Amino acid sequence: MVYNRREFIAFLGKASIATITIPPFLSGCSSNTKPLKNKLSEEQIKKLKNVVLEALVPSDKDDLLLANGLDYKIVIKWGDRISDKDTFGFNPDFNCFIPLDENNPKDGLLWVNHEYTNPLYVADFNPNDFENPSEHKTKAQVDKEMYSVGGSIVRIKEEQGVWKVVNNDSHNIRITAQTPIAINWDKPIMGKTEIMGTNSNCSGGITPWNTFLTCEENYDNCFGQTIYGENDNTTHIPSLNGWEKFYNNPPEHYGWVVEVNPKSGTAQKHIALGRFAHECCTLYELEDKRVVAYSGDDTKNEHLYKFISSKPGSLKEGTLYVADTVNGKWLALDWENEPVLKNKFKDQTEVLIRAREAAKLLGATPLNRPEDIEIDPITGHIFVSLTNNKPKGDYHGSILKIEETNGKFDALTFKASTYLAGGEENGFSCPDNLAFDLSGNLWMTSDMSGDAMNKENGPYMPFKNNSLFVIPRYGKDAGKVIRVASAPRDAELTGPWFSPDGKTLFLSVQHPGEQTTDKANPTSQWPFDGDNIPKPAVVAITGDLIDKMNYLNLVEGSST
Template identity: 40%
Template sequence: MDLNRRKFLTYVGTGMTALTFASTGLSALAPKVAAADKGRESLFGYENRASKIDFKPIAPTTADELVLPTGYTYDVVAAYGDVINKKGDTFGFNCDFTMYLPIQGSQRGLLLVNHEYTNPLFVEGPVVGSYTAKQIESLLYNQGLSIIEVYHDPKTKEWKMDTNSKYARRISGLATFQLTGPAKGTASVNGATKVQGTFANCSGGATLWNTVLSCEENWETTASRAGLDTTHYGWVVEVDPFDKEDQYFKPRKHTALGRFHHENCAMGLSKDRRVVVYSGDDKAGACVYKYISKGKYNEAKGKENSKLLEDGTLYAADMEKGVWVALTIDAVIEAAKGNQALLNKFKTQADVLVNAHDAAILLGATPTDRPEDVEISPIDNSIFIAHTNNTSKGNFHGHITRFFETGADLGSLTFTYEIFAAGGTQSGFSAPDNLDFDRHGNLWTVTDISTSSLNKGTYEPFKNNGMFVIPTTGTEKGQAFQFASGPVEAELTGPWFTPNQKNLFLAVQHPGEQTKDINNPTSMWPHRKGDTMPRPSVVVIKGF
C-alpha cells in the first residue's frame, strides 16, 4: 500500500525522524531537512523542499459552479440520492468529511463520507407541527456515513462509483452503536451500553490501525426532532469501512474522548508511543482538547489498538499558561467546592466526560473562537487549528492557530502557540474550517462563511466560500492562494488527497441552501441532466 498520512505520522510520533525543531520555525527547519535527506525524492512521502504553488490562483466569484484554476477539472462521483450498492442504499445529504482508503493504490479505493444534516425542503418534506415517523426515518437515514467504492476508469479518464462493491453501505442514524469507555452503562448516559445511530457527522480522521473516526457535532436539533436521548450523541465514532457488514468490528462511540461539538479528530503518537487525539469544539467560546491513551500503541495488534481509545486522559488547552489541563473528577470536585449545583452535576468521571465543555471551563481552559478542524503537521508535529470566527467578540474572519508542543512531543503537557494566519481582506480568506496538508507541507483550508452572510457586509469581498492553499515554509509562508470557489450558497468541506497526490476528493455541501421554493432553487449545482434540485455531492479534482 502507498505510504500515506497515517503511516507518516506513526514515523514522526515514534521519533524516527529528527524533526524536533518546532521552536525554530519551519523556515529554519526546511533547509536542515533537505540537507539531511539530499538526493531523495521524498521524506516519508513528503517532498523535502520549500513550499510549491503549482497553479494560478483564481479570483473570488459568485458563479453557481465549482470554479478551479486553469488546467484542473473535476468529476462528480456521488450526489445526494444516488444509489450506492446492490441493496439500493442511497447517498446521504450534506456531505462533509471525506477519506480515501486505497484498494489499488490511487486508482481504486473506498471513500468514507460524513453527512452532517438535512434540509426539510429537499429531504423530509413539509413539516406540519412535529415530525411524522416517516419523516424521522428520512431525517436519520440521510445523516451518518456513506461508504462507497470509487475508481479511476482508464478508458474515460473519469472517476466513478462502483455500485457493485461488496463494501458499499450506509451507517446512519438508524444503525446500532456500542458505547465504550468510562461513561458506558452509567447514569450519565441513562444506563446505555448500546445506542441508536450517528448523526450530525461533521469532520473526522484516520486511526493508526486503518479505521475511521467520525465526529458528531451539532446533534441537538436532530435528537430533539427524533425524540432521542441527547447524552447518546456528541461523541467520536469509530468504524471499519472494510468490515463488509460490521460483523467483526462493531461501530462504536468512544466516551473517553469526551462529549462536545466535535469538528474532527487528528491522531498521532507521543514519543513514548501513546495514542494522542486532538479535537476542536465547534462553537463560539469553546475549547481545544486532546486525549492521551494510558496504554501504548502496538502496530502488531492491528484493530485491537482501538481499546487505547477507551482508557486514557482527556485534556483541554489553557492557552494563557501554555498547559494542557486534565479533566478529572477529582480536579472538578476541588474546583467546584462551595457550589452545590456543580457538585450535584459532577459526581463521577462519566459526568465529566458527558459535560466536557463545562468541566473544561471550570478548570480554567481557554474559551476560543470556534475551534474547528485540528491537524498535525507532517513536517514538525506542530498542531494547526482553524478558529473559524466569533462574531460576538468582533472576530468576523477567524484565524489559524499553531501550537508547538514542548519538544515536538504530542504527549507533552505544555506548549506555546502563534497565530499562523489571520482571516480578512489582507489575506483573502475568511472563516477557515477544514484543514489538510499536501506533499509539500502546504496547508489547505476551506472556508465556512455562514450562508446567510455570504456576499454581504464585511464578507462581500470574499464572494462564495472557497478553498485556499497556505504554504507553511519558504518566502510565501502564511500567504493564502485561492484554489477553488464553491457554487451558490455552498460550503466546500473534507479535502483529502489520494496517496499519489494527483487527485483531491472534496465535498460540496448545501448548494442552494437559502432556497425557499423548491420549484425555484437558488442553485442548480452540480447541473446534472435530469436533476430538479441542487444536490450536495462529492467530487474528485484532477490535474495535479
C-alpha cells in the first residue's frame, strides 16, 4: 500500500500503544510519537517553517551540551537502585517507553538496553595490567560483568516537569546475562530449548502487542565465535571478555533478537529472525496483521535483512530475506527452496544459525556496517545507517534509503540509493541511531569510536565529540544536518526515543570516560555527581525547541 503525505503525517510513525489501526502499526528502533489528529493549515506550516535552529559548534568539552531551547535531566544512571535487590546496568543504549495508560503519556515503563561493560569500573579489573586480560579474571568479576548487561525495565513518571523512577515498583526488573530465556523455535539450539541470558544488547524495537525487542550485537565478545570448516569441523575463537572460562555456553546461543514481556518479565529468543550482530529490529504491521521486521548486521561487509511473517503476529512462521542492494532484490534464506543452501547446510535451523554464510552464498550485498533502521512516516522509505567501513576508505559512513516496490513492505524488490553521505561537507560522521519526530524531522546520533575521536590530523578531528543531530523537514534549514547536542568526552549518544506526546526525547549517554586507564585520572567525570567516576546514564531532553519541532504549541488541538 502507498500512503500519501497527509496519511503519513496523520499518524505516529512508531506507535507503542498499538491502538492505531489506520494506517497499520509502524514501529522502529528508536522513536515513538503520538498521532497528530488535525490536518495542518497553511498558517501552521508557515509557523513551523519559521522555527529557528541555532546549531552547536563541534566541541571536545567534557559535558553534555545542548542547543538553545533544550534542557536535560538525568532519569537514571549506572548503579542507581531500581528495587531492593536490583540496580541499573551499565552502558545504556536503546530506550523504549510505553505508557501504562494510553491517555497518560507521563507515566509508563522505560526499557533500556545495557550493551557491554567497562571492567575497570564494573568489576574493579584493569585489563591494561595484563597481556592476556581475560585469563586473569575471577568468576566473581565475570559475574559482575554478566549482571551489568542485558536490560532494565523501570517505571518512570513525569512530576512537575521532571521524569523520575518509581523505585521498587512491581514492574522494575533486570534481565541479565544469566537470566533463563526460552527460544521460539521447534528445534533446540546446540541441544538447548532454554538459553542462559542475553548480552551485547545494542538497539531494539517494539511489537504491536506491546513487548520490547532487544538485539544481541557483538556477542562474540562474551562467549567467542564458532568458525565452521569442511566436514562439520569447527574452531572456537576465544572471546574478549573470557566468560567461557567459567560458563561453557556455546556462541550459537547468542546473536538473536530477544523479545521481553514488560508485564511478566519473561523473554524469548526469535530464531526465525536469524543470527548475526543485530543492531536493531524495526517492525511494520501489514493490514492482515502479518509483520515485517528489518534488521542490520552491524559488522563491516555484512548485510541488511528482512523477515516477512506468514501468519498474523508471528515472529516465528515466515521467511527471512537478505538484501541484494545492487539489483534491488530480497533473497530468501529458505533451505527448502534454495539448492545452494541445501547443498551447504543440513536444515533451516543451521541456515539461521549461520545466516552470514547463507547470505553470502545467495549473493547478498556487503554493506558498510548497517546499524539502525527507521521508516520515514511521511514517505514510507526505509532509512538505514551505514556507519563506516575504514578498510574500504569509508571513514564517515552514510544513510541508505530503501524504497520498497509500490510502497509495499512485503515486496521482494526495491530501489536502493544514498540519502545522505557523511563527511565535512554535510557536517556529520559515522551515523548510528535514527528517530523521526511528530513532524517528520529526522534525528540522528553519531558513532565515532573513542580511540579515534579528537586525534590530531585524524579523519574525525573536525567533528570533535560524538553528537546528536536533527535534519529538519521544513523551512530554510530543511535537509541540513544541524548539531543539537554534544556528548561528554569519550561518550556516544544512543537510543533516541520520543515520549508519546512528543515533548520529551529520552537519550542514553553511553561510555563517558571509556578511554580511562587509571581510575584516579578519568578522561571524563560526567555526570559530575561528586565521586570522580564517569557514569553512563539515560537523560530526558525537553524544551521549547522540541515542542516547536514536534508541532506542539503550533497545532491547535494537538496533544500537549
